[in-house]
Amino acid sequence: MSDYPTIPLPEFVEYPPEEMRERINNFYNSVSRRRTVREFSDRPVPRDIIETALMAANTAPSGANLQPWHFVVVSGAETKKKIREAAEVEEREFYEHRASEEWLAALEPLGTDSNKPFLETAPYLIAVFLQKFAVLPDGRKVKHYYPTESTGLATGILITALHQAGLACLTHTPSPMKFLNEILGRPKTERPFLLLVTGYPADDAEVPDISRKSMSEFASFVDE
Numbered sequence: 001m002s003d004y005p006t007i008p009l010p011e012f013v014e015y016p017p018e019e020m021r022e023r024i025n026n027f028y029n030s031v032s033r034r035r036t037v038r039e040f041s042d043r044p045v046p047r048d049i050i051e052t053a054l055m056a057a058n059t060a061p062s063g064a065n066l067q068p069w070h071f072v073v074v075s076g077a078e079t080k081k082k083i084r085e086a087a088e089v090e091e092r093e094f095y096e097h098r099a100s101e102e103w104l105a106a107l108e109p110l111g112t113d114s115n116k117p118f119l120e121t122a123p124y125l126i127a128v129f130l131q132k133f134a135v136l137p138d139g140r141k142v143k144h145y146y147p148t149e150s151t152g153l154a155t156g157i158l159i160t161a162l163h164q165a166g167l168a169c170l171t172h173t174p175s176p177m178k179f180l181n182e183i184l185g186r187p188k189t190e191r192p193f194l195l196l197v198t199g200y201p202a203d204d205a206e207v208p209d210i211s212r213k214s215m216s217e218f219a220s221f222v223d224e
């Protein structure tokens with residue numbers, strides 16, 4: 001008997017192998033249609049869809065269950081404008097001075113540049129913050145374990161959930177992103193992780209013609 005409280009595993013569902021295949025194929029077919037979109041429509045999206053996607057993200061596993069993330073959902077025009085202006089300053093500096101030749105070459109097939117109109121067009125910007133520490137009400141700091149891995153997993157679930165709901169996303173990482181703490185009033189103990197631009201794609205949205213590695217390149221199987 002353990003000396004910590006437990007509950008029976010909630011609603012674990014096992015499927016016969018054929019049904020497992022059908023379910024995983026359906027899931028793969030769905031996620032393989034996800035693409036990063038850089039042209040958004042300004043059509044509104046009901047806020048409860050975003051809230052449920054965030055609830056899904058918050059189910060992510062995390063180091064010692066410390067849930068080291070915070071999401072700020074921005075829909076106000078004034079704040080989106082401030083974020084766009086600050087991001088474009090950093091992006092211009094990046095493209096004109098900071099990026100190495102190698103980095104610019106890697107970005108070339110994506111056709112990205114320092115103009116970020118989608119930061120104002122899309123109905124939602126979800127700023128993801130990573131908490132290296134929790135700060136207790138008495139000011140004491142509690143260390144978080146694996147905050148980067150945990151926040152990455154939560155963000156992956158969030159992107160998948162938004163896609164599942166029929167929305168498009170752009171994972172945006174202006175570098176550095178400290179301006180997000182200032183504009184959104186988040187404490188210095190939180191590190192901006194990325195900015196998820198979310199909404200419907202523009203009617204004429206196009207995406208780069210890129211491919212994925214093949215299974216033999218990205219996975220190995222050890223059977224003995």
Ligand SMILES: Cc1cc2nc3c(=O)[nH]c(=O)nc-3n(C[C@H](O)[C@H](O)[C@H](O)COP(=O)(O)O)c2cc1C
Pocket residue numbers: 034035036037038110112170171172173174194207210
């Ligand atoms: C951590 C991370 C940071 C990214 N940052 C940017 C970014 O700042 N700007 C951008 O246009 N795309 C960004 N992307 C999107 C990638 O370029 C995109 O996922 C990749 O090219 C694959 O395309 P796909 O998502 O359409 O499959 C980022 C993706 C990740 C995972």
